[in-house]
Amino acid sequence: MAPKKAKKRAAEGANSNVFSMFEQAQIQEFKEAFTIMDQNRDGFIDKNDLRDTFAALGRLNVKQEEIDDMLKEAPGPINFTVFLTMFGEKLKGADPEETILNAFKVFDTEGKGVLKKDYVTQMLTTQADRFTSEEMEQMFTAFPPDVAGNLDYKNLVHIITHGEEKDQE
């Protein structure tokens, strides 16, 4: 019962077998997540909802192009069965605090514990899964750099990680 690659599954199209891949409890959880994202309760989620749903379920290694491709391959609007078919396994949990801290430290070569705002912007908006400028702004609004333009990333990581913990318990 190893989960297949999402793309391959999408190519096969939605089929009822997908429900046998998962345990009932898992399906129920997916269903809830799907329902939360399906804002107008019409049983379908659109592209934007899709991305958020992915992200919430931990499936973040899906690029926008991939999503677009999947949407093209989907037989129609994304209903729950299609959704389940396309996105197999669910990854639970978040990365440990240590991991993220280390990721930031890669850029903090001098080990100062802070990073320049502009540098962070550059780092996150110009490579990999690029942040949009809105996302960047959002982060800086929630975690404002000091007057000198330094972002205390340790604080940021700590708050998000522990905030999440607190909220998840």
Added chain:
Amino acid sequence: MGCGTSATAVTHRETPETDEAVKSPSPALTMKAAVLIQRWYRRYMARLEIRRRYTWNIFQSIEYAGEQDQLQLSSFFTYMLDNFTQLNGNGPDLISQLLDPVLDPWFDRETCYKTISIPESYTGPRISFPLSVSDTNALLSAFKEQQVLHARYVLQLLFETKKLLKEMPNIIHLSTSYTKEITICGDLHGRLDDLLLIFYKNGLPSAETPYIFNGDFVDRGKKSVEVVILLFAYLLLYPDHMHLNRGNHEDHIMNLRYGFTKEVMQKYKTHGREILQLFQDVFSLLPIATVIDAKILIVHGGISDQTDLEMLNSIERHKVKSALRFPRHSLEQLDIGQSHRLGKRMRSTDSSHSSRSYTENHRTPSLRKRRCGVSRRDSGASTSSSSSSSSSCSSLCSPRTPSCISPQTYPSSPSTPHNVLQVPFLDSLCSVPLPSPPQQEQEWKQIVDILWSDPKTQEGCMPNTFRGGGCYFGPDITQRLLHQHRLQLLIRSHECKQEGYELCHDGKVITIFSASNYYEEGSNRGAYIKLGKELVPRFYQYQVSRTTRRLTLTQRVRVAEGSALRALKEKLFAHRSELMAAFQQYDQNETGCVSVGEWAKVLESVLRLDLPWRTLRPHLVHLAPDGSVEYQSSFEDVGPGAPLPQVAPNLAETLFRYRTDLEIIFNIIDKDHSGLISIEEFRHTWRLFSAHLGVAIDDSAIDELARSIDFNKDGSIDFTEFLEAFRVVHKLDMKEQLSQKMGRKKYS
């Protein structure tokens, strides 16, 4: 990509390239780090979004379930009225006055204000009629200073407003050719701050700044009186530039539950009842709709497939005092067709009937005071007449009549006489005289549809069982109506929206909502529309902020979520015995645990709020080490507000659940606002209430209760103290406050 010359050695436990710890981070490494950060942050934002959305769901579900609850109160009043018109035997009391609209709406009682004199000691605003700008300015500054307008002025204002409104048609027609732009605002719900903010941003009403306020000025917020006084004052000042549409809360029965009645009674202890009477008249005289340039229709709720603007224009709108009271054509009490909890409908039989009687011997089994929160999806699947499925039950008092609902014959009970209408009344059937002629019924339905309907994405028109009144109307209904009347846009309110406004039906329907932070601080923005000659709407958003420091998105979500969860926990607590009974069915061995699935199922079947229970589970209940749910843990951190009087458990729960309703009832009975009611009145009321709810409580329990709360042993009950015991408090609140004082780790 920054690469320093000296690098800190990093270990990535999760990623495979741990062995590649180099002095200066390679491009590959920086890319990996970036990806990690990006994904992690996005997941966090997505989780936040999920929390925000289910918080929203919780609030909405509870709100609509509450609306259904409240209609229960109305039916109780009807019941009371019909069984005991005079509780103290001294003549008609407030209840009859409140619920029995005086036949002649032009009855001149309002001139009583002339007899009221204003004491020297009064420091509030003084106004004179006809109003001038200095009067409205005086009102504005006075209300900002938390002052209260004297009852005499209120009555006079209402009297003048009533005179003015009488001259107005049901549908007001406006033109943009004389003005620059019209501003359209949605629900205010007693939020004075929002109104003041709108005036500040957009300008006070004037010839250059005309306004339309689209209903729901009162209820829920604490300053409904001030809001509505200001709106009426500007209406009097600028009758051509200020326009008010009626909303579903401009309804004296809704006001009983949602706070306006209480607010008036509290602020106006002596003249509150007269003021309320006048409000009742004024509300029913508010126009139903506004049309701009014969192109844009503005109503509070929405439309139905039967909405007929010509008919709407011609009816006598004041006759529909309340959407929750079916129009009468005689002095006799006609009950509303109460929708049976399980959705039974009765076909109205023909022929008339003179006397009325109540038959209460048709109690259907397993009926209790549960409300049925219907999910929108379910209501879409079922028709109005679907019976057995639990999803179809609607509120106990909905603005509906037997004949409004798609007819379906049901087996009539053997003892049903032929010439009466068998109307389901909660858990019994009552015989009532036939309702008014179809004409009146039709007119009433037209108005109710306008005030209560909501748009839906699916096509078609279905009864709005979620709210208990009006319809869900689809894009085809909108299209048809707009086409029929050569309109191009429908603007409505009635639903709270995250951003203060929302478009649907392919841009043909706009919802505009002007009460920011409606559910909770930070829950939503308010908005208003500006419309110029080209009739292209422009949206302006705002949010009233009470805190001096602006909260971040995370904090706002957390605050709103916390508030929603508390409300939800209170709901659980108030349904404790039902929930426990249901849990125990799954837990025959009394282990105290059930599976997550079973837990979710029980919650939904009892509470019927259509919420994502599994997602909410971590906030509501604890898990045992084996992953099963310790179902009793939900009830651990909520408790009664004060030491409970000696009360049987199920009685206690009923009290928790209906605390607000009881408060209203007591306030009404307590004519002299002493805070005390007599034991006899208490017993009477309580007996009625429990009979009405179907709670099996015998007289001795009531007597005992009455005795136990007669703290002074003088034959009167301080009901405030009594009710305090039945306010649910959250034990964690007290712990939190304590630990905060001791200084915990801070969150930004």
